[in-house]
Amino acid sequence: MGDTAKLLIELAIIVVLIAGIAQFRSPAGARRGNYTAALALALAIVFVLVENDVRSWAVIVPAFLVGAAAGWLVAVRVNMIQIPALVAFQHGAGGVAALLVSFVELTRTTADLTPIGTVSGYVGLIVGSATFAGSMIAAAKLANKIKQQPTVFKHHNAILLLIIAAGAGLTTGAILSGGALQSLLLLGLVVMSMILGVVFAIRIGGADMPVLISFLNATAGLAAAFVGVVIESTLLIAAGATVASSGSILTWVMCTGMNRSLLNVLIGQKKAKAGAAKAPVAKAPAATPAAADTPQSRALAALRAADSVIVVPGYGMAQAHAQFEVVRLANLLEKDGKQVRFAVHPVAGRMPGHMHVLLAEAEVEYEKLFEMKDINDDFASTDVVLVVGACDVVNSAAISTEGTPISGMPILKAHEAGAVIVCNLDEKPGYSGVENPLYEDPKAILLFGDAKGTLEGLVVGLEAGD
């Protein structure tokens, strides 16, 4: 096959791939797009197999089948709360593949690499190794295997710089040497890059996980693109670059959602010490409650009287496994002719868009899921807001108070609604450590405790009142 023909086929496959991504506008389009992209990769594999004299089928077929079967089994069994951990784990698997291909290409004697190819090989090796190790840490954090909160070492930045310097030394040594010594130095570089990934990822945690996972998405794509340069495959470069751009956009969206710079999330912890950034709270005169006036009865009365309700779910809802109760309550309210919508903050959940998937699993219709920018102006004209396991994303201190870690962060304006029912575990501040003035607001009805139980109580109460 001539070079032109080869290039044309590669371009055609790239077009198919891009057509797949272009369909991500609606759920139905995305379903088609996913299959289209899968088709593009299948075509790419067939093309490479036809084009090259690939041998050792006895190794290739079982290796691929074992990986594919394991991937498929995990994919059909995983539940939606674990999706972020699975995606992080898969990023890691992609990283391993990139690092191994780079390693073999750099060391094999039959390889004939151009200078650019060699440099790309090193980058692919480093980025692949770091992505693998960073993703394993992220996956472990997301799956609750290690503590989710950031682990910050003493002199964390200095340690990072030291690791990078050691990596640079190993890279130089490996480029200048050859034979067994080179392999050894490359191995050292792999280990050093993995340590870099671990030290880098371990200090990011909690509500910053969506940034980390998006960032690793970008680096996994980048590693693939550099491997593409090594093996001189236009297809691989294009696919890797597309993924890298997607990961970059998601990283950026997550950072803006928290009003923080990427650098601030990745290497600078601007976190409030407990109580250090306390927002001044306007104490409302405590109303003397009547004997039967429990928060639950007030919540029920507010819900019965409401014509419009907005539900604000947060990660706490997922932790309490309360999404199905939320939906039961929402359906009940709708049956009474009330308008019920869901407002989702960009950084709710543990990866971009996670909350939407959790609600979709609980069978909330796509049209009822609203992004912040589309619904934020409607809070003022809404009767009741139901906050379930969310704190920072409805923390009005972000608007009203200067100098807290969340000041300037875009929030859902729940405080503008007629009444706010808060079903959170406790009154502790969210991940930011900033106290929520909403809790002191007289129109807030606080139902602290396990959200699942609280919501069941509301459902039973509403049904009994019919």
Place this chain on the structure above:
Amino acid sequence: MVVVFGASFGIGYALISKVPQRLHTPLMSMTNAISAVTILGALLLFAGEATGLELALGAVALLTAGFNLVGGFAVTARMLKMFKR
């Protein structure tokens, strides 16, 4: 090659900026599967002469890329089925 990278990054950027936030998780999950395109590199390790060690490393690369590829597309498809009209 720089042109290919730049053009793909640009086209990707233009398309992905338009994806609604509601679909960001499936989007990342699918692009994650696409990054398993390194499987092409893994397959090329089996083209031509290769030592035993190279074959072994190639096999591991195929296994992990296969996991990423099939698992990524499968879980994306499953997630997208849950989004009801």
